[in-house]
Amino acid sequence: MSSVAKKTVGTGAPETTSTSQATAERIPAAQRRALILEAATGVFAERGYAGSTTDQVAKAAGISQPYVVRMFGTKETLFLEALDRAQGKLLRAFREVIAAYDAGELTEELQHLDAAAGSGRPEQLKQLMAIAYADLIEDRGILMMLMQAFVAGHEPAIGARAREGFLDIYRLVRDEAGLLPETARDFLAQGMLMNTLIGIRLPEIYEQDSTAEELLECTLRSKLPMVLKASKAQRRAG
Amino acid sequence: MSSVAKKTVGTGAPETTSTSQATAERIPAAQRRALILEAATGVFAERGYAGSTTDQVAKAAGISQPYVVRMFGTKETLFLEALDRAQGKLLRAFREVIAAYDAGELTEELQHLDAAAGSGRPEQLKQLMAIAYADLIEDRGILMMLMQAFVAGHEPAIGARAREGFLDIYRLVRDEAGLLPETARDFLAQGMLMNTLIGIRLPEIYEQDSTAEELLECTLRSKLPMVLKASKAQRRAG
């Protein structure tokens, strides 16, 4: 994930005493923007808006701090763009599920759903979208980026976008997936619980705490192994 | 709420040019601690751990910044104590509901529950605890304080307490209220959704957005009027 941003160019000779960083490879601005946004998503997801620094983002992206600011103007703008990106990924993931379902491409997946929860389009889509949501946990940044925006409501610009973004998601599951308000609510609630469990890093104590184990199993079901694996990878990288 | 902390002592003569603050009334340390914790809860709830300053807490409590630090040692300790306090209030609120239910003191409230959701002890307690939870929204600080701790998992000390605190709550609803793991999960999920809606300040756009209206109504039900009122009061207080 961040390995791609680590590439640097130079003489090959290791710096001796200087701690200054090597000049990054020259790449097109648009591409650099994308790399910075990816790095920023990880940093903001981890530490929140106020807790992150543009220098941390710069280091994660393998460039200098002023360059990050130069490209996005302010830290706030950077956060907002990373937020848009994360939300876009989420909406796209849901829409892909809906499109695939309506195209009849998910007959295999339908076998594994909980039949007791209902067999209509909304009920099945709800379950399929929940799986798609859990899949996003693998890229820890996406979901936590959104979560961090949700608790930054006091920042006027961020709060406004967070509100709009949340309502966009609600409308998608209600109108495009066809869920009733109450079903949509329950769906979102499960999502917020997953976010929370990830936020408190519950997977990290899975083996040492049987309560954590039960709650995680009950919430993540078939996706638990993947989440546990991602959690361990995270700690190694962290 | 914070008006009690505004009291100052002095000659009564308004300062002319000085911007320095008046010396606060001399009160016992234990009492001062409580006032600071209350103020800190509001500040941290609003802006998160990283986004809050000890000076903001001090101002909210009507005392000087160094005095806040003097009393709690570090900002982190202050946060942790405010977190304990908030969690304690939540646990107490739930336990009071359970005790009152088991003492047969809630016959009136039982009339207003959704009978379709079940009539056993766990099902009824779940609904009653949900109401108690929503009631806590009125004191916006409690729930958002917890929420802010949940997304600050990267701070080792805070993350550890947040994990433990969340599991404490889960165990309470499972063991003391007697909910099945799946029911407890759904209960917590609804709570996290409420937190999120409050976090993004959805009540503030209730009148201007019909989607927000629908989602809030569907999530908060009978508690919506109270939440809307609290939201308006909050905005006035700034």
Next chain:
DNA sequence: GTCTATAGGAAGATAGAC
């Protein structure tokens, strides 16, 4: 019990070189 003064250290943003 409470304050003022301030040390010491980030962090965001700007200027300007290459």
Next chain:
DNA sequence: GTCTATCTTCCTATAGAC
């Protein structure tokens, strides 16, 4: 397209007076 140097502001924590 990218960096180094730096200005300025803000923040936590300490020292010490009252």
